[in-house]
Amino acid sequence: MTKKLCLVIIIAFIFSMMYPSISFADSPITSTQFYTAYLDIEIVEKASEMTNIDEKTIKYLSDPEYPLDIKAAVINALGWEIEGKDNAAWYADFIFEKPLGDLDFDAVP
Numbered sequence: 001m002t003k004k005l006c007l008v009i010i011i012a013f014i015f016s017m018m019y020p021s022i023s024f025a026d027s028p029i030t031s032t033q034f035y036t037a038y039l040d041i042e043i044v045e046k047a048s049e050m051t052n053i054d055e056k057t058i059k060y061l062s063d064p065e066y067p068l069d070i071k072a073a074v075i076n077a078l079g080w081e082i083e084g085k086d087n088a089a090w091y092a093d094f095i096f097e098k099p100l101g102d103l104d105f106d107a108v109p
Helices: 002-018 034-038 042-049 055-062 068-078 087-096
Strands: none
Touching (some): 034 068, 042 068, 055 068, 055 087
């Protein structure tokens, strides 16, 4: 019986390697709205209601004194839909004082 089971497993493995299926991976960080657990924190609640990032939120995210879990909740609350948003450009412009397109990514710390 164990020889048959072993043979079936080996054949199934070989078959799966011959015909790999395409799969789409999804990250829990982008598919889970965990920010809802942080809605009692003002900056997270505000981020959940805004369309584009504002200066106060950018300052919060760039300040090393604030907890990382709350920063992650703020980013999660802003959402992952980028169509019609320029959050990365606004953040880069504020932090690096130059447009996103002008940044030398090899030199950015």
